Amino acid sequence: MTSRDTLAPVFRDVRAVVFDTDGVITDSARVHAAAWKTAFDAHLRAHPPRDPRLRRPFDVRDDYLRHVDGKSRLDGAAAFLRARGLDTPEETVRAVAADKERLFTERLRAHGVDAYPGTVRLVRTLRRAGIPRAAASASRHAGELLARAGVLDLFDVLVDGGEAARLGLPGKPRPDLFLEAARRLGVPAPRAAVVEDALAGVEAGRRGGFALVIGVDRTGVPDTRQRLLRHGADIVVCDLGELVVRGEPK
Known part of the structure; x- marks a missing residue:
């Protein structure tokens, strides 16, 4: 039928x-969000924003939707770092984006x-x-x-x-x-x-x-x-x- x-x-x-x-x-999207969280949280720990209010971890719902969802890796990394008051030289943005890419690829290959x-x-x-x-x-x-x-x-x-x-x-x-x-x-x-x-x-x-x-x-x-x-x-x-x-x- x-x-x-x-x-x-x-x-x-x-x-x-x-x-x-x-x-x-x-x-x-959940796999992307999880990879972004690991990459961003590691960067925030290593380079905490001056404003204590901006030191909170990456939120896989709100921050993902506001700053990275639908954007290229480089644009998303730069947008989130700027939102937390952090410097965004090209080498920093590329390093965070590359870390996210590695994490995402590992999770994709492991779990599909x-x-x-x-x-x-x-x-x-x-x-x-x-x-x-x-x-x-x-x-x-x-x-x-x-x-x-x-x-x-x-x-x-x-x-x-x-x-x-x-x-x-x-x-x-x-x-x-x-x-x-x-x-x-x-x-x-x-x-x-x-x-x-x-x-x-x-x-x-x-x-x-x-x-x-x-x-x-x-x-x-x-x-x-x-x-x-x-x-x-x-x-x-x-x-x-x-x-x-x-x-x-x-």
Whole structure:
């Protein structure tokens, strides 16, 4: 038997969908956050801010969402260190980012990641409806993440951090990464949707002129939904399965 699942009405005028990877397709944001915490906390212990109020450890929810989620490693490292009143010479930023990269890679290789079932359901429904799909990420690990989660073949296009670097695309909240993904799908931004869980990401979708910007809130932080809406999301869901209308088997 096959499912009669259909797309929610928000997709009525959408001709392509661009998905962020970490925290949207794969449950990898928690691995990134844990790696950032270890790297940042070690740096804070070695170089404590002058202001005692800024010496608190990295918070895997609030600090991650505010400063690093959706950004390149270098941009995220610099943003958090500046927020704690620390100097951000290039060599320091690169050292912290490299420490995070090492930690993330170790955890990824040891434990892998899973794809969110609700996202997989939505992507498969989009595919059955003939709507092309792209995965876009500032991470160079995006392809490996999707392959390990068993969902790489569900996407027509992948634009990852390696491609962004090769093309000189600026990071979020600039929309260039998403615009490149839409271009490769052959659909202009005003006819496409972006799906994001990061504040910088939904802002990028709005700046890019996408027809629909969908925010995903998996944080459990009380004001995250409102923050995503303020940064440019048209709607916010807790799980992308909410955007599929369940049908009866046939």
